[in-house]
Amino acid sequence: MPAVPTPAPGRPVAERAATERAAELARATTGGDRLALARLLTAVENRTAVAEAALRELYPRSGRAHLVGITGPPGAGKSTLVAALIALVRAAGRPVAVLAVDPSSPITGGALLGDRVRMQAYAGDRDVFIRSMAARGHAGGLASTTSAAAAVLDAAGFDLILIETVGTGQSEVEVAAAADTTVVLEAPEMGDEVQAIKAGLLEVADVVVVNKGDRPGAGRTASQLRAMLAAAAPRPAAGDDRPRPKRPEVLMTTASSGEGVPELLAFVDRHRLVGAAPDGPARLARAETQVWAIVAERVRARLEDRSHAASTSATVAEVADHALDPYTAADRLLAALEGEVRP
Amino acid sequence: MPAVPTPAPGRPVAERAATERAAELARATTGGDRLALARLLTAVENRTAVAEAALRELYPRSGRAHLVGITGPPGAGKSTLVAALIALVRAAGRPVAVLAVDPSSPITGGALLGDRVRMQAYAGDRDVFIRSMAARGHAGGLASTTSAAAAVLDAAGFDLILIETVGTGQSEVEVAAAADTTVVLEAPEMGDEVQAIKAGLLEVADVVVVNKGDRPGAGRTASQLRAMLAAAAPRPAAGDDRPRPKRPEVLMTTASSGEGVPELLAFVDRHRLVGAAPDGPARLARAETQVWAIVAERVRARLEDRSHAASTSATVAEVADHALDPYTAADRLLAALEGEVRP
Numbered sequence: 001m002p003a004v005p006t007p008a009p010g011r012p013v014a015e016r017a018a019t020e021r022a023a024e025l026a027r028a029t030t031g032g033d034r035l036a037l038a039r040l041l042t043a044v045e046n047r048t049a050v051a052e053a054a055l056r057e058l059y060p061r062s063g064r065a066h067l068v069g070i071t072g073p074p075g076a077g078k079s080t081l082v083a084a085l086i087a088l089v090r091a092a093g094r095p096v097a098v099l100a101v102d103p104s105s106p107i108t109g110g111a112l113l114g115d116r117v118r119m120q121a122y123a124g125d126r127d128v129f130i131r132s133m134a135a136r137g138h139a140g141g142l143a144s145t146t147s148a149a150a151a152v153l154d155a156a157g158f159d160l161i162l163i164e165t166v167g168t169g170q171s172e173v174e175v176a177a178a179a180d181t182t183v184v185l186e187a188p189e190m191g192d193e194v195q196a197i198k199a200g201l202l203e204v205a206d207v208v209v210v211n212k213g214d215r216p217g218a219g220r221t222a223s224q225l226r227a228m229l230a231a232a233a234p235r236p237a238a239g240d241d242r243p244r245p246k247r248p249e250v251l252m253t254t255a256s257s258g259e260g261v262p263e264l265l266a267f268v269d270r271h272r273l274v275g276a277a278p279d280g281p282a283r284l285a286r287a288e289t290q291v292w293a294i295v296a297e298r299v300r301a302r303l304e305d306r307s308h309a310a311s312t313s314a315t316v317a318e319v320a321d322h323a324l325d326p327y328t329a330a331d332r333l334l335a336a337l338e339g340e341v342r343p
Numbered sequence: 344m345p346a347v348p349t350p351a352p353g354r355p356v357a358e359r360a361a362t363e364r365a366a367e368l369a370r371a372t373t374g375g376d377r378l379a380l381a382r383l384l385t386a387v388e389n390r391t392a393v394a395e396a397a398l399r400e401l402y403p404r405s406g407r408a409h410l411v412g413i414t415g416p417p418g419a420g421k422s423t424l425v426a427a428l429i430a431l432v433r434a435a436g437r438p439v440a441v442l443a444v445d446p447s448s449p450i451t452g453g454a455l456l457g458d459r460v461r462m463q464a465y466a467g468d469r470d471v472f473i474r475s476m477a478a479r480g481h482a483g484g485l486a487s488t489t490s491a492a493a494a495v496l497d498a499a500g501f502d503l504i505l506i507e508t509v510g511t512g513q514s515e516v517e518v519a520a521a522a523d524t525t526v527v528l529e530a531p532e533m534g535d536e537v538q539a540i541k542a543g544l545l546e547v548a549d550v551v552v553v554n555k556g557d558r559p560g561a562g563r564t565a566s567q568l569r570a571m572l573a574a575a576a577p578r579p580a581a582g583d584d585r586p587r588p589k590r591p592e593v594l595m596t597t598a599s600s601g602e603g604v605p606e607l608l609a610f611v612d613r614h615r616l617v618g619a620a621p622d623g624p625a626r627l628a629r630a631e632t633q634v635w636a637i638v639a640e641r642v643r644a645r646l647e648d649r650s651h652a653a654s655t656s657a658t659v660a661e662v663a664d665h666a667l668d669p670y671t672a673a674d675r676l677l678a679a680l681e682g683e684v685r686p
Contacts, residue, residue: 056668063665073417148669278664287662287669294673295646296639303638319630321621322406325399326491326630330637 015049022053029054029156030061034126037156041131044148047141047297055148062154066272067282069179071165071201076185077211081255081264082164083121086128088258088265089160095127097158101146101165101175129158143174144293147286173204178289180275180282181268184208184248186225188217202229205248206275207267213252213260225250303333311336358392365396372397372499373404377469380499384474387491390484390640398491405497409615410625412522414508414544419528420554424598424607425507426464429471431601431608432503438470440501444489444508444518472501486517487636490629516547521629523618524611527551527591529568531560545572548591549618550610556595556603568593646676654679 025043028036043051070078082098089096122128133146150161165175176182184205202208208229210222229247249267253260275282303312315332318324368386371379386394413421425441432439465471476489489506496504508518519525527548545551551572553565572590592610596603618625646655658675661667 052670056670059662059668060665151665279660283663284659287659287672290669291659291662291672291676292639292643294669295642295676296635298673298677299638299642300635316627316630316634317622319402319634320626322403322494325402326633326637327395327399329630329634330641333634333638334641 018049019053022050023057025050026054026057026155029152030058032126032157034129037129037152038131040152041133041149044152045133045145047145051148055151058155059151062151063278063283065150065154065159065161066181066268066276067150067161067163067179067286068268069163069165069176069182069204070185071173071176071182072185072209072211073187073201076187077255078164078185081185081209081211081253081261082162084253084255084258084261085162085265086122088261090122090125090128094160095158096160096162097129097153097156098131098162098164099146099149099153100130100132101142101163129153129156141293143178143289146175147178147290173201174289176201176204178282178286180280181271182206183264183268185211186221187212188215188221202232202248206246206271207264208248208250209260209264210250210252211255213254214257218252222250222252299337303337308336361392362396365393366400368393369397369400369498372495373401375469375500377472380472380495381474383495384476384492387495388476388488390488394491398494401498402494405494406621406626408493408497408502408504409524409611409619410493410504410506410522410629411611412506412508412519412525412547413528414516414519414525415528415552415554416530416544419530420598421507421528424528424552424554424596424604425505427596427598427601427604428505428608429465431604433465433468433471437503438472438501439503439505440472440496440499441474441505441507442489442492442496443473443475444485444506472496472499484636486521486632489518490521490633516544517632519544519547521625521632523623523625524614525549526607526611528554529564530555531558531564545575545591549589549614550592550594550607552603552607553593553595554598556597557600561595565593565595642680646680651679 025036025040029040040051040054043054070082072078086096086098122130131149133142133149146163150163153161163175163179165173176184182204184201184207186208188210202225208225210218210225212218229250251260251264251267253264255261274280277283302308312333315324315329319326319329368379368383372383383394383397386397413425415421429439429441465473474492476485476492493504493506506518506522508516519527525547527544527550529551531553545568551568553561553568555561572593594603594607594610596607598604617623620626645651655676658667658672662669662672
């Protein structure tokens with residue numbers, strides 16, 4: 001397998017242009033240019049060559065920000081809570097960025113429209129930045145793209161980055177779990193199906209927040225959650241004295257009035273010491289997600305480039321036709337890559 | 344990069360045992376043994392060596408079933424609709440399998456419990472098979488595992504496979520979209536956030552079903568959906584006479600009473616001719632998802648095996664520490680693989 005080409009005088013003009021454009025965007029972004037930041041995030045979302053070149057430059061200048069994932073089922077009040085957190089953080093003079101990971105699609109422009117409405121409240125405040133991500137069509141791409149976008153915001157000087165996920169599916173749980181601190185939001189008395197979704201979410205939570213605390217049943221929901229979390233905590237086997245993961249705290253908020261939000265922010269700030277440790281599990285999980293997503297992309301790109309495209313698509317077509325199983329197909333594709341470097 | 348080892352007399356005992364066990368399970372599964380089928384699906388879910396060996400054998404014997412994805416936001420009534428479809432299909436004497444793709448986790452056992460409750464209604468009916476999948480921790484793994492499980496059910500003789508996704512996130516949309524026919528369920532008058540989620544779902548729909556048709560506002564929701572789909576349909580540029588994708592139909596059901604369900608089943612059966620075409624886009628997408636997931640797994644496994652483990656984890660740790668960007672890290676890992684076959 002040949003090494004990926006390193007910059008050399010002979011490389012294509014397009015690639016050199018991308019590198020120059022990337023350097024320019026990276027410089028402007030770290031210099032505080034918000035338009036450059038927005039453009040760079042678009043490039044990251046589309047996984048362009050410019051984004052790659054810019055990230056190579058910016059990544060070593062990131063790693064300081066605290067990434068806070070906020071997730072939960074639709075209707076739990078995530079947007080309202082995020083708004084309350086922004087207000088509180090801004091009152092303390094701290095800059096804050098929001099990445100809204102949104103499975104809605106470009107055909108309706110819903111995500112962008114939502115951003116604009118939310119941004120209007122902070123028009124002229126350059127220390128608030130709200131942005132939707134809608135990465136699609138990549139295996140593991142959503143989590144990887146979100147981490148890359150967070151690194152860009154981090155390098156741009158945002159010390160607190162809220163990652164709000166709209167969906168409640170697998171990828172969104174992965175995204176939330178890849179944050180340094182994960183807040184899982186619930187509303188009182190949600191339906192059975194939502195209860196089922198909750199289980200996967202609870203497992204990744206550092207703190208579970210029962211929002212809409214002014215509704216009847218909020219206290220009971222909080223008690224139920226505490227009981228559920230206590231029951232779910234794995235009991236160590238006899239003689240197993242490894243440290244057990246900390247059981248998530250359960251807090252209550254009424255995001256619409258702001259009640260309980262300062263306590264949540266205090267928890268989040270305290271958790272930073274644990275969650276954002278440079279050698280902590282969150283950082284490692286994020287690095288793994290990004291590296292393996294890029295490795296997979298590189299391998300696929302190589303197998304779909306000119307020298308392999310025909311045989312690769314013939315192999316995939318055989319699988320589609322069920323004439324070949326996917327494991328043998330994968331072996332065949334990897335053998336083709338191997339063939340490249342053989343004499 | 345060395346080829347993946349092919350079966351040879353010298354290969355490890357464990358591997359030979361897996362192949363034998365797989366052959367046994369595969370034979371029993373195609374022979375109609377439901378316990379063997381259940382065991383094989385567990386192996387598929389856990390992506391074991393037995394599953395791989397069994398799939399190599401079973402995959403060429405699959406490809407005949409019609410895969411129908413059923414998705415939509417929580418509360419739209421997916422489970423009730425699936426139950427109504429099962430009843431209708433069984434009344435016609437057709438066998439049917441259901442794969443419920445569920446992001447809930449093993450800690451509560453919610454998925455399995457739900458299966459048991461649902462299966463009870465068909466206790467003794469060996470032509471109904473209901474099973475939850477909760478693949479986690481793999482990039483793109485959920486879609487790939489679901490496709491593999493569908494191939495097993497297909498080889499076991501199930502001609503109609505309903506793939507019900509509980510979540511509304513990225514992975515669940517991908518899973519539903521990988522079916523031959525995709526049914527997107529909506530309930531009348533759902534909240535704003537649910538509307539936002541809907542956009543991504545609508546794009547993958549072959550038919551949009553407004554369920555709970557007896558509720559006020561159901562007709563209006565159906566009209567709004569028709570208008571939204573008409574507006575979203577891409578207009579061809581002047582001179583562009585390529586065939587445009589078919590706009591999804593909008594149907595109305597009341598799954599609890601069964602109203603509208605025969606019409607939905609008729610649509611699904613008609614759509615089979617288009618959606619389940621062996622060279623159709625759904626089959627190709629499914630093959631791609633599976634092949635690239637396996638390629639990525641193989642490459643990662645190789646980079647994490649004994650000869651590379653130390654340098655791979657050191658590289659990932661450097662990325663976690665932000666001392667190295669993930670692109671350079673990926674290049675370094677791929678170069679290590681390349682080094683393997685150089686003299």
